[in-house]
Amino acid sequence: MMLRKRNINIKVVKELDAFPKIPEDYRKQSAVGGAFSLASFCIIIYLIYAETSYFLDSRLEFKFEPDTEYNSRLQMNIDVTVAMPCSQIGADVVDSTNQNLMTLDTLREEDTWWDLTPDQRAHFEALKHMNSYFREEYHAIHELLWKSNQLTFSNVMPKRTYTPSYPPNACRIYGTLNINKVAGNFHVTCGKSLTLPRGHVHISAFMPEREYNFTHRINRFSFGKPSPGIIHPLEGEEKVTTENAVLFQYFIEVVSTDINMLMYKSKTYQYSVQDHEVKAKLRKGSHAISGIFFNYDTSALKIKVIQERDSICQFLVKLCASIGCIFVTNGLLNNMVQNFWTIFSYKFFQNQEDKSHQKITVNNKANQKIKSINLVNVFTPSSVDNVNIISKPQ
Template sequence: MAGILNKLRNLDAYPKINEDFYSRTLSGGVITLVSSVVMFLLFFSELRLYLHSVTETKLVVDTSRGETLRINFDMTFPALACSILSVDAMDISGELHLDVKHDVVKRRLDSHGNIIESRQDGIGAAKIEKPLQKHGGRLEHNETYCGSCYGAEAEEHDCCNSCEDVREAYRKKGWGVTNPDLIDQCKREGFLQRVKDEEGEGCNIYGFLEVNKVAGNFHFAPGKSFHQGGVHVHDLLAFQKDSFNISHKINRLTFGDYFPGVVNPLDKVQWSQDTPNAMYQYFIKVVPTVYTDISGHTIQSNQFSVTEHVKSSEAGQLQSLPGVFFFYDLSPIKVTFTEEHISFLHFLTNVCAIVGGVFTVSGIIDAFIYHGQKAIKKKMEIGKFS
C-alpha cells in the first residue's frame, strides 16, 4: 500500500513551492515597486505608439510616364536689379522656356532689402507718346501704331510696338541689342535709364515653373536669352556693364508639393560673391516621393539632394555666363511613405512581451540579491565574518 502511495506522489504534476519562493523581503519589495513602475511606463509608451500612426517607408521603381514636374522657387539677389534679371528653363528633350514671365513675380528691393515695388514680370511697361512708325513718321491720331523691328521682322507686316517686342524679335533671330538708345521704342521707354535708376537695387523673384519630368536645368541670369548656333546665349551688351554681382539667397526651392517630414536642403542657403563675375551651379538629384496619410490622401511630390560648384572670372573676362544655375536629374527609384496604425494583435503581443520580460528580469535580480544575502548571513552565523 505504501509503494502505491509513493508512486502516486511521484505523479504529482503540481509540485509544492519551496518556502524561499514565498518569503517576503525588503529588497524584494523595492524590486517589485521599481519593476511595476518600469512596466507601467513601457505599457503607456506602447499604448501611445498604438494610438498614433507610424510611417512605413518603401523603395520601388518609378514607372510613371508623361508627367510634369513643378518647381517652386523664391530667390533674392541683393545686388542684381529686376530689370536685368531673367529666368530660363530647358531640358534634354529639347524644350526651351526662355525669359519666363508667366507665373513669375519680381519685387524690387532697396539696399536694405526693403520692398520698393512688386509686380508680375512683363506687366506695367511705360506708355509711348507719339512713337516712331515703321514707315518712318510719327504716330498720328488717325493711324494704327506699327513700330519697326529694325530688321528682325519674321514677316514683312510684323510690328514691334515696345522695347520688349524688339528685344524679343532680336532674340528669335539670335541677335543681341548692342545699343538700346538707337531703338526708338527703347529710347522712349527709357530702357537704359530704368536700368541706371535701378542701379544698386536688389530683386526678389518668386513663382513656379512647370517642366517635363526629364533631366534639365533652369537658371537666373542677367540679360535676355536666345539660342545662336545651338548655343544658349544671354545678351549682356545692352546693359553696358562688364561685371555682375550674382550674390544670392535661396529662400525656398521645392520640386512639388510640401509633405510632412520633407527636408529641402537648399532652403535659406546664401552665397556672397567675392569676384566680379561668377557662375553658381547646383547639381540636384530629384527623388520622386509619394506620401499617403492615415486617411488615405496621397501627395505626389519629390525630395532632392544637392552638390554645389562655383566658377569665377575676373572683370571683363566672361569665360562663363554669370548667373545661378540649377541642373537637375531624376532618380529611377521612387520612395513611398505610408502612414498606418499598429494592429491590436501586434499591440497585445508587445504588451505581453513587456510584462513577461520585466517580470523575468526582476525575478532574476531578486533571486540573486536574496540568495546573496542569505549566503552572507549564513557565513556570519558560523563565524567566518568577525
C-alpha cells in the first residue's frame, strides 16, 4: 500500500543497473565488425578445446642416470621350445663370476611336440606379427604404448586341444630365474649338464650328430616384471634349420628402466638384441659347440620414464593469455580494416561528389545568365492612370 502511494519514477528503476554499460549512441555496428567478432568467437572456442586437450594429455620425458643398484638381482623370464627331446638337451645360466645359477633356481622342462595346433599357430603368428610391427614402428607409437597402461600382447600359449599319435619330439624350457646384474649367458646345448668345482660340462658323447636339431621357437624372453610400453624383441622369434650342427647366438644389452607414471610406478628392464648364426663343424679335434646361446650384459646406465602434466594454474594462465590475445588482435584488425575502408571510401566517393557538384554549379550559372534581368531597359507603363495604387487602411 505504501509503494502504491509513492510516486516512483519508472525510468529511474529501469535504468538502475549494477554494471555500467556503454550507451547505444557510442556503439558502432558494421558488417566487418560482426564478421571479425564471429571469427574471433570460433577461434576462441577452438583454442579452449585445444588447450583443454593439451592439459588433459600428458608428456613423457626420458632421462639417463647411472644405475647404482648393481647389487640387486635381475629377473629373467624364459619360455623356449627346442625341436629335440628333453632327455637329449640341457639348459644352464652361467655369469662372469663362474656361478651356475641353475643350482639356485631351476627351469622346468616339458616334453611336447614341435608342430602347433591351429589355435597355437594362430596365437604365435599374431605374437610374431605384432612384435615385428612394434619393433619397426616403435619410434612413431612409443608414447601411445607407454600411456596405454596395457600390455602389448598376451604371450601365454593356448593349451593343446588334441594329442598327436607320435611321441613328443620337442622340449619346452620355461620359468623365471633371479640372476646377477653382470655379464652372463643362458644356453641350451646337447647333453645334460654336470656341475664341477670350476664350472660345468654337458655330457653329449653318447648322442650321435645326426640327431642334433636346434630349431627353436621363443615364446617369451624378457627381464623384470611385465610393464606397458616395453617391447621384447625376441618374443615371437622362430628359427628353423636343416643343418645338424648350428650355433645360434643372441647378444643382448639389458637396460634398467624406472617408470614414473601418474597412476603407477614400477621398475623393469628392457633390452636390445643382435642375433648371429654359425654352422658348427663337428670334426675330430674341434672345439666348436652347437646350441642356442643368449649372451646378456647389463648397462651401467638406467632410463627414467617420467609422465608430466601442466598444473591447473599454468593451464588457466595459458587459456587467459590465448583468449586475451585473440581479443586484442581482433580489435587491431578490425580498426585497421575500418580505417582503410573509411579512407578508401572517402577518396573515391568524395571525388564523385565533387564532380557532380561542379556540374550542378555550371548549370546554375547558365540558368542565371538566361534568366538575368536588364535593369537599363525596363518597361514602364504609358500612363500612370492605368496603375492601381492600393493604400493600406489606417
